[in-house]
Each structure stands twice: as C-alpha cells, then as structure tokens.
Amino acid sequence: MAPVRYVQHPRALYSGSKLETDAKGLVVVAPESRSKISKDVEDYLPTWRKDEHYEPYKFHEYHDPALRADPSFSNLLAGAETKNISPKLGTEVKGVQLSQLTDAGKDELALLAHQRGVVVFRDQDFVSKGPEHFVDYIKYFGNPHIHPTSGRPKDVANIHVVLSGDTTEDPFTTRTNLVGFHSDVSYELQPTALSFLTVTNLPVGGGGDTVFLDSAEAYNRLSPLFREKLENLNAVHSAVEQANYSIVKGGVVRRHPVENAHPIVRTTPLGKKVLFVNKGFTRRIEGLKVEESDAILNFLFDHVAKSHDLQIRANWEKNTVVVFDNRVVNHSAILDFDTTESRLIARASAQGERPVHDLKDLNKPDESTLFEGPEYLGNKIADLKLA
Template sequence: MPVAYQNIPSALTGGSKYKVDQKGGITLDDASKEKLNKQSIPYLPSWRKNEKYEPYEFIEYHDRALKADKDLTNLFPKDGKYELENLSPKFGTEIKGIQLSELNDAAKDELALLASQRGVLVFRDQDLIEKGPKAFTDFAKHYGELHIHPTSGAPKEFPEIHSVLTGNTDENPFSTKNSLISFHSDVSYELNPTGISLLSVTNNPKAGGDTVFADAREAYNRLSPLFREKLEDVYALHTAVPQANLAIVKGGVVKRHPVENIHPIIRTTPTGDKVLYVNSAFTKSIVGLKAEESEFLLKFLLDHISGGHDFQIRVNWKPNSVVVWDNRISSHSAILDFDTNEPRLIIRAAARAERPVNNLANLNKPDENNVYEGPEYLGNRVEPGSAKA
C-alpha cells in the first residue's frame, strides 16, 4: 500500500534554514532570524528530536459559552468605548476598543459565547502578543486543556503554541498546482478536536497573506432539507497520517503517533448549532461507502464549502491583531498570494473541545482514541528524520 502524504510546495512549509544542536534541538539559523521582526523572536518554531507525547485520551468538555451572560455585559460594559463591525451579515465581526489581556473570567466566557454566535472575532491593536508566549497561552487555557500539535514547531518551553513559518523561498508555489487553498478545521482527526482558538500573525508580508474562513453552519443550512436528512447519520473518517508522513519526508519530527477517528458529517455543537463537518485536509473517506461513492460525495461537500464565497470572510492581518474563533463551526485556509521570499509567521493556541456528536444526547459519552498502526504510515517503516524530500 502506498504511503499517503501530499508533496506541499516549500512556500507552505517554509524555506527558512534550521540548525541542530548536540542535544537534538532544532532551531532557526541566524540568517533566517534576521528576516523576521523583533516581535516574532519569542514565537519562533523549534523542535527536539526526542520530543514525544502519548496519544490523547478522551476528555469531557464543558463549554464556557454555556456559562456566559447572554447580554455580554462583562465583555461590553455600558461605559466602554468600542466599535463592532460585522464582516458579513451572519459570520465574522471585527472589534476595536477591547484589550483581550484585560478581560476577567466572566468576560472570557462571554467571548466564547460571542465566538459561537459570530464564528470569527477579529481584535485589533492588542498587547497580548507583546506580552509574550506565556500571556498568549494563559489566555487560551481559560477555555480548556491546550492542544499540542503532533508535528509543528513551537516556541521553547511553550509546546502548546502551534508556530508555522512559511515563505522565505524563491520557489514558484504554483509550479505544480493552480491553487493552494485548503479549507480545514484544525486537527479534526483528534478524538477531541479543538474549539476556541487564538490566532495571530507576528510577521506578515507587506501585502497579502490573509486567512479565509468559511461558516460551516451556513454550509449546512444551504443544503436542501432532504439532503441534510440523508447526511444526518452518516460518518466520515478523519486522519492524521498524511500530515505525519509529510513531517517525516521533510526531515521533521513526529511528536505524537498519528490517529484516525470517525466523526459525524453533521455535527451538533453544545450551543445547538448544526454544522457541516468535513474538510479537505483531514477527511479521508465516508464510512460505509465504496471508494468511488465516498470520493464523489466528499468532492461535492468540499467543493460546496470552498466555493461558498457568500458564506466566507477574509481576515486581513495587521500588526497586533488577534483572531478568536470557534474551530467547531468554521473552517479556514491560508491564502498564498504574496511573494514567497517574504517570511510569514503565524501562531495559534487552541483548547481541546468535546468529542464531535450529531446528537447532544451523546455529548461527553466516553470513547477510545484510534491510534493508526497500518501500512500507510511512513513512521512504521523508517526512523523519523531519516527520510528526505
């Protein structure tokens, strides 16, 4: 059976150079560091060759949004001076005049509720990034146990920050593909995928490098009632194997053995929203269908999401911007429309959320994480770091 991985252009994996110390620590070299701004330095990706974590176990999750004051009086006090601008009628809001670092716990709960309603919240002029990785992770921890990514780099001492350095290469990213848009819901292969998430770009090109988000609730609502009914009890397999294989092929580190888990195509969130829960990065197949049938139906659903420009928004990154979004009700993609010799550093911290269900009667019902041990995983054949691209 062939090994499954995507040969991603170096513009997406980054052309920056790294060095390895005697203890197996992998860090950015000095020449690559000089191309980044000062704010990015505390967030640089790093790895340790011996860094390993056990596969996650099931957790119960209790949504902070359900504890919130529905009037949002702590997040938006009467005497506050703030501006809200909806990025589209149903999805996405830009907020000015609120410092995330100053919010109390009640306001953070209300932030989760607002994220569950608007999907994506864009905050400008934030001091959270300048305060450093600890402040960034401490804020995100309010929403639950933070997820540690199985392959990506992280700042030293802060493995919960998913740090992705791209660009910094002269390669033509479109030499083999017309588009590199890949809508995904982060780590949907996990038994407990992430929910409330924080995202920021600390080093962005002069123009471009936006992030596009799609509303998975509206993607569901646009389907006909009969089609929604047919999908109600249909499940899909989500896999981490191609991502792990890519890390090995690129000489990277797989910190946690890849998993595959089955989730409902129609997911119901704790706040009662129904969402279309498939994505092009991690959804492998539809359970119970033959290969051709699965590919046909998945292609329709994925094209429906990627082509739904009337339920998508685009976030333009400005200095000191922080996005808070609900990963359960949206999918997103980086937009590679900038000169790839410019580096782009994006950071994320995200809390593990509930096991996806289609019926809230099954919410927090214990389940087992499915660790993949099949032949498609390259790590079962070679030692990590020994394969080359």
C-alpha cells in the same frame, strides 16, 4: 522513495527558511533566516525536538464556557466598537483588550466566537506578553492542544507556529492554487474548539490573509432531503498524511497518528448544527463503498470551497488577534504575498468536546483509534530500525 502525494507540497507553503541544530539537539531557525524576522517576535520562532513524544490524547469531559455567558455581552463589549464583516460570519472589535477580560468576559468571548464564528480584535498586547501568557490564557477555555508535527516556540509546547515564505522558489510549480480549507486537527478524538490566532511577522508588501468559511451556513444551504441523508453518516478523519509529510521533510511526529470517526452533521453544545468535513483531514464515510464516499465528500468539499458567499477574509495588521470557533468554521491561509518575505503565525487552541450528532451523547467516553496500517511511514521506519 516516498509516495508522490506526500512530497509535492510547495516548499514556500511551509518555509524556505534555513534551519540548524543547536548544541542541545534543538532544530532552530538559522541566523540568516532569523534576521528577516522582527526582533520583538523572535520568541515565537519555530523549533523542533526529535525526541519530543507524547501519548495520544485520552477522552476528557468538556464543558463549554459559552454556556455560562451573559448573552448581552455586557462584560465583553461595553464601550467597544463592533462591525460585522458579513451578516452571518465574522465581527471586528475595537476597544477591547483581551488580556484584561474578567472570567465573565471570557465566557462571553466564547459565546461571541461561537455565534459569529470569527472575531477579529485589533491592537492587542498578546504578542508582547510572550508565548507563556498565550498558553496560560487559553487554559481558561479548555485543555491547550499540542500539535503533533508543527513548529513551536522553544520553551512552549502548546503553541502551533508556522513560518512561511523566505524562499526564491515559485510556490505554484505543482499547484494552480494553494487554498486548503480545513478544520484544525479534526482527526483528534476531541478536536480543538476556541482558537486564538495571530500573525507575528507580516509580509511588508501585503497579502497573507486568512479566509474563513461558515460551516453552519454550509449545512443550512443543503436541501432538507440531503441534510436528512447526511444526518446518520460518520466520516473518518485521519492524521496519517500529515504525519507522513512531516517524516518526508525531516520533521517530527510527536504523537502516533490517529484516525477518528465523527458525525458529518455535528451538533455543538449550544445546539448549532454544522457540516463537519474538510478536505484536509476527512478521508472516507463509514459504511459506504469508495466511489460512493468519494462522490459525497467531493461534492461537500466543492460546496464549501466554491461558495464565496459563505466566506470572509481576515486581514492582518500588527497586534491583531483572531478568535475563532474551530467547530463552526473552516479556514485556509492565502499564499498571495511575496514569498521572498516571511510570514510567521502563532496559534493556541483549547480542545473541545468529542463531536456528536445528538447532544444526548455529549461527554460520552470514547477512545481514540491509533493508525497501524502500512500507509504510515513511521511504522516502516520503526521496522527498519529493528531489522
């Protein structure tokens, strides 16, 4: 039996949707559950192929498009209506069609997302243009990331899709809340930077917002002495538990899980310092004993989770696209909707730089660390097949 910590995730957090395997071996959403999704977004329904495997990502240089941007935003916001969601985090924009931006406008978009963390665009045509357009668009900002375990559209590997709800089970049978702040795939050697997120199927009864927190302000709130102590520490981010959970629920693992150490205080190419830890994937601090590491990390996790004055909620409407800089914010889905309904999200993300504390190390080559310990269930399954 798998360790308990891997199997107590509530089913509704992922999906109660019924699945089936088609004639070509592709795991797809069955017609009964598919019928609950809007017809115009069926191309975004998740699929899984058990024989889909990729090599771990290798280092590549990253050049931030925000560094090319005109800080006046004349190519992005001319004639647009903007409203700050909070003074330091989040801006809502109306009157801009992302698909029509010039390259200069895209550079400014990267800069605005970096400065504001989260930018909410209404009335976008992204979804209607299809998954292929979604990925082609993200390529301007960097290498599109392929998620190691999540669902993805049938013919497009670079979109992360999560279908949740469609269940009569109580999602809170084992948890009092389901908020899980994280920075996407922070375990990668080069985690994602600019991300485009949309909810393609909205719960009719409302709810299902996404909450974001400001990792730069979280760093600034710490005392100068504590910040100084954190400056020289690296923390290990791990993909192992995510891979194990996928194995336990019969899912896929497209790439062997990795663990990579990143600075707790990360400096982005534009010079912004952020607190780069998250409860989802950060496991331990290098060089410290277990109790010491746990004490510091648990304090930092509580610091960001409880500081509501660091946070905003992005409210979803049809054809809304949220652009966020995954380096400078954490986020979490909010499972407050009627989970007999379905919520379908799609995200495309560009890989960024290898996280560094000092910009003199920017684009310094490194290698990702494959996890080979006994905790990874995939190793045990492989051993059983060989026996």
